Amino acid sequence: MSKVTTNTESLPVVASKKFDIGHFARTYMIVGVLILFVAALAILTQGNSIDPRNLVNVIRQVSAIGIIGVGMTFVIITLGIDLSVGSILGLSAVVAASLAQVPGGSLVKFQGVDVPVWVAVFAGLAVGALAGFTNGILIAKFRLAPFIATLGMMSIARGLAYIYTGDGRPFSGLKPEFNALGQGYLIPNAKVPENGLFPLPVVLFIAVALIATFVLSFTKFGRYTYAIGGNEVAARVSGIRIPRVTIIIYTISGVLAALAGVLWAARIGSGNSTLGQGIELDAITAVIVGGTSFKGGIGKIWGTVVGALLIGTINNGLDLLNVSPFLQIVVKGCIIIIAIIIDERKNSKKA
Amino acid sequence: MGEYIVEMKGITKRFPGVLALNNVQLNLRPGLVHSLMGENGAGKSTLMKILAGVYTLDEGQILLNEKPVKMSGPLDGLANGISMIHQELMFIPELSAAENIYLGRELRTKAGLVSKKLMIEATQKIFDRWNINIDPSAQMKTMSVAQAQMVEIAKAIAFNSKIIIMDEPTSAITEREVARLHEMIRDLRKAGTAIVYITHKMDEVFAISDEVTVFRDGTWVATEKASKMDRDKLISLMVGRELNQLFPKVEAEIGEVILEVEGLNRGRLVKDVSFTVRRGEILGFAGLMGSGRSEVLETVFGIYPSESGTIKVKGKEVKIREPHQAISAGLGLLTEDRKKTGIMGVLSVRDNMSVAALDRFSVMGVLRRPMIDRECEDQRQALALKTPSLEQQIQNLSGGNQQKVLLSRWLLTDPDILIIDEPTRGIDVGAKSEIHRLMGELAKQGKAIIMVSSEMPEILGMSDRVVVMCEGHLVGEVSRKEATQEKIMELATRFADEAVA
Numbered sequence: 001m002s003k004v005t006t007n008t009e010s011l012p013v014v015a016s017k018k019f020d021i022g023h024f025a026r027t028y029m030i031v032g033v034l035i036l037f038v039a040a041l042a043i044l045t046q047g048n049s050i051d052p053r054n055l056v057n058v059i060r061q062v063s064a065i066g067i068i069g070v071g072m073t074f075v076i077i078t079l080g081i082d083l084s085v086g087s088i089l090g091l092s093a094v095v096a097a098s099l100a101q102v103p104g105g106s107l108v109k110f111q112g113v114d115v116p117v118w119v120a121v122f123a124g125l126a127v128g129a130l131a132g133f134t135n136g137i138l139i140a141k142f143r144l145a146p147f148i149a150t151l152g153m154m155s156i157a158r159g160l161a162y163i164y165t166g167d168g169r170p171f172s173g174l175k176p177e178f179n180a181l182g183q184g185y186l187i188p189n190a191k192v193p194e195n196g197l198f199p200l201p202v203v204l205f206i207a208v209a210l211i212a213t214f215v216l217s218f219t220k221f222g223r224y225t226y227a228i229g230g231n232e233v234a235a236r237v238s239g240i241r242i243p244r245v246t247i248i249i250y251t252i253s254g255v256l257a258a259l260a261g262v263l264w265a266a267r268i269g270s271g272n273s274t275l276g277q278g279i280e281l282d283a284i285t286a287v288i289v290g291g292t293s294f295k296g297g298i299g300k301i302w303g304t305v306v307g308a309l310l311i312g313t314i315n316n317g318l319d320l321l322n323v324s325p326f327l328q329i330v331v332k333g334c335i336i337i338i339a340i341i342i343d344e345r346k347n348s349k350k351a
Numbered sequence: 352m353g354e355y356i357v358e359m360k361g362i363t364k365r366f367p368g369v370l371a372l373n374n375v376q377l378n379l380r381p382g383l384v385h386s387l388m389g390e391n392g393a394g395k396s397t398l399m400k401i402l403a404g405v406y407t408l409d410e411g412q413i414l415l416n417e418k419p420v421k422m423s424g425p426l427d428g429l430a431n432g433i434s435m436i437h438q439e440l441m442f443i444p445e446l447s448a449a450e451n452i453y454l455g456r457e458l459r460t461k462a463g464l465v466s467k468k469l470m471i472e473a474t475q476k477i478f479d480r481w482n483i484n485i486d487p488s489a490q491m492k493t494m495s496v497a498q499a500q501m502v503e504i505a506k507a508i509a510f511n512s513k514i515i516i517m518d519e520p521t522s523a524i525t526e527r528e529v530a531r532l533h534e535m536i537r538d539l540r541k542a543g544t545a546i547v548y549i550t551h552k553m554d555e556v557f558a559i560s561d562e563v564t565v566f567r568d569g570t571w572v573a574t575e576k577a578s579k580m581d582r583d584k585l586i587s588l589m590v591g592r593e594l595n596q597l598f599p600k601v602e603a604e605i606g607e608v609i610l611e612v613e614g615l616n617r618g619r620l621v622k623d624v625s626f627t628v629r630r631g632e633i634l635g636f637a638g639l640m641g642s643g644r645s646e647v648l649e650t651v652f653g654i655y656p657s658e659s660g661t662i663k664v665k666g667k668e669v670k671i672r673e674p675h676q677a678i679s680a681g682l683g684l685l686t687e688d689r690k691k692t693g694i695m696g697v698l699s700v701r702d703n704m705s706v707a708a709l710d711r712f713s714v715m716g717v718l719r720r721p722m723i724d725r726e727c728e729d730q731r732q733a734l735a736l737k738t739p740s741l742e743q744q745i746q747n748l749s750g751g752n753q754q755k756v757l758l759s760r761w762l763l764t765d766p767d768i769l770i771i772d773e774p775t776r777g778i779d780v781g782a783k784s785e786i787h788r789l790m791g792e793l794a795k796q797g798k799a800i801i802m803v804s805s806e807m808p809e810i811l812g813m814s815d816r817v818v819v820m821c822e823g824h825l826v827g828e829v830s831r832k833e834a835t836q837e838k839i840m841e842l843a844t845r846f847a848d849e850a851v852a
Contacts (some may be wrong), residue, residue, distance in 0.1 A: 218717055218718055218720070219713070219716050219717055219718060220709045220710070220712075220713045220716050220717075220718060221716060222718075223702060223705075223706060223709055223718065224709075226695075226698055226702065227695055227698065227702070227706050230695025230696060230697055230698040230702075231691075231692075231693075231694065231695040231696065233691060233692045234686075234691075234692050234693055234694060234695055235695065235706070236654075236673075236674055237652075237654065237674050237684060237686055237692055237693075238674070238678075238706045238707040238760065239674050239675040239677075239678040239679075239707050239764075240675070240706070241673070241675055293697070295697070296697075297695060297696070297697040297698055298697050
């Protein structure tokens with residue numbers, strides 16, 4: 001390479017290595033907000049909210065929002081949106097549950113069929129993968145706006161879940177091995193089976209979050225995800241196969257929604273076709289609150305995790321405080337709007 | 352009224368990580384054209400955006416007619432008689448010229464209803480007065496860049512602006528249109544308007560300006576009467592050193608044919624185009640705007656699929672329907688429009704640099720981060736990139752530095768054939784000569800370079816061979832020895848008369 005002579009001494013640079021307090025504050029503000037909320041609720045509920053049993057409960061509930069939020073983070077970084085995750089969750093839950101029923105019961109979907117639990121789980125995930133893949137094809141190949149494609153899928157998947165359950169009654173009477181996925185622990189307590197260390201859904205949530213963090217930060221696929229969100233045309237000119245990456249991302253989102261569905265069915269011991277209604281809003285809120293930009297190209301998994309914890313804490317806290325569930329919906333709406341206002345201001349400062 | 356219509360004193364402006372303006376001054380007189388010169392990132396546009404109210408200043412003072420003013424938005428600028436015509440024109444493409452001119456303060460009938468008729472009449476009056484030959488009711492999207500610019504100027508006039516700022520108004524228009532624009536500027540000057548003219552083109556500075564101010568790295572360097580300036584002095588003020596040669600053409604050994612394009616077709620702008628390029632050669636693509644230069648190369652690169660034609664790389668035919676196939680075949684394309692098709696604004700310099708070469712920078716999909724860091728750092732030093740760090744968002748860099756990052760992006764893929772579309776558009780003299788020198792170096796290393804350029808000196812100075820496009824046809828080829836401005840223009844306008852008739 002040629003040596004080029006340019007005067008770099010007069011470079012007007014301020015604070016390159018120095019610790020930037022403003023940047024630090026903007027980045028980790030969300031963690032502070034979470035701590036603030038937890039503390040405030042602890043005071044308001046006179047400590048009930050930080051009772052260990054309640055905390056475990058919160059984290060269990062959060063794992064569904066969080067797992068979906070991880071997939072949604074990929075989607076939103078690429079300037080997309082996935083509205084179908086709640087419906088995919090429901091469809092996968094009923095499919096997995098129907099295959100995990102203890103044979104012989106009167107409400108069994110497939111009489112005389114007895115498949116191993118892993119087949120039931122796999123079937124649930126496969127349904128989610130297929131739905132997500134279809135989203136990806138519609139967006140990447142048919143050039144539909146993500147909002148439209150996944151809005152359609154939202155309706156289709158929910159409808160299929162209703163049809164699949166027939167009379168709308170949930171599939172219950174599930175095998176204990178299946179239920180263990182939602183109710184069990186990584187290290188079960190030998191004496192008291194309903195107690196133990198590390199609830200499985202939480203472990204899976206952490207595993208999903210860690211893998212996703214690795215993928216986003218340390219793999220080519222992760223760089224491509226950011227690049228597409230940063231400037232899709234430039235990404236294509238740089239040799240990125242946009243359709244392929246897009247399809248994979250929506251498939252990931254579908255699979256993770258399905259995983260959340262399977263875990264949910266296992267947690268409550270039945271597969272209900274209405275499961276997961278409205279969870280797409282919680283997941284999107286978690287992602288945006290967690291600092292992923294609605295303008296694409298920016299986002300971190302840990303932010304989504306903290307965002308999900310925040311949503312879970314608020315849901316749970318408002319429950320404990322006996323706030324009407326309808327008002328809770330209003331509160332969540334306000335949170336997402338505030339988060340987007342903050343996102344706007346952060347970005348306008350940089351421009 | 353005092354001597355100056357505008358006095359800007361001690362202006363300082365900071366952006367994240369960069370001190371964009373450091374205690375800068377500027378005085379404008381009515382009825383004079385004041386040119387601002389300086390390398391990209393020198394702070395010209397920033398200073399003017401402060402004057403127009405687009406940015407707020409951190410320190411300093413602005414006096415209008417000797418009275419201090421405070422501006423907190425573009426509307427304040429307009430209210431104070433200051434209009435800025437931005438490099439990237441801002442208008443609503445679906446609306447007519449008249450509606451754009453009166454956008455936000457639509458003319459109304461007595462009944463209070465917005466009246467297109469009144470606006471068209473008023474616009475027609477302005478157009479007549481200033482000899483602008485445009486239909487006021489035509490939609491903006493049907494207009495050429497030059498026409499849209501005229502509408503913007505008319506808008507400034509309609510606002511009764513006493514100060515009109517033009518930020519690189521000629522970067523996308525033809526020479527005839529430039530002459531027309533300059534005519535108009537002289538008329539405005541006669542009417543007592545103060546004009547600020549930002550450009551990188553030396554000839555224009557001397558053709559149009561009364562005074563020149565030079566900035567460098569966010570500081571004021573000098574203000575002089577244009578008549579007391581000359582080219583060399585101006586360049587040395589801008590870069591802070593002498594530039595011995597603007598086009599350092601390195602003699603490279605020209606090797607075997609590496610790319611052969613035959614019978615390429617794609618729509619209106621690529622008609623049966625054939626050409627070849629050899630190792631070590633810089634092939635210039637000349638032609639007027641809209642002649643199909645960029646489109647030919649974008650089709651070769653797979654941005655648009657071709658309708659017919661063959662492409663051979665190193666003698667072997669390759670199928671290119673998508674850019675990734677072109678990259679695998681050993682091509683690289685630095686596109687014309689940095690913002691739209693080049694940079695990923697919110698991503699870091701490092702990510703922008705390495706994105707096209709990630710296949711090389713990863714094993715089984717996992718990034719080799721130390722290798723990326725090392726090679727990006729090498730690029731940063733080799734190209735004298737001005738950025739606080741590789742983590743910096745690329746959108747915070749100046750245009751010239753963004754261009755260097757994009758050039759690095761392709762250097763990291765180590766292509767055999769590098770296509771560069773307008774390598775130095777909107778770039779300062781210093782970065783320009785660095786990029787030219789680098790192109791020469793690359794050719795010397797045995798790479799083939801294809802360069803599209805609208806700047807005749809660049810085409811003449813850099814190319815070993817020039818091919819000329821006109822209305823989608825490749826109409827001729829000239830060797831370095833035979834190439835003259837006249838010859839190329841004659842080829843480039845071959846069909847122009849027929850088109851008019």
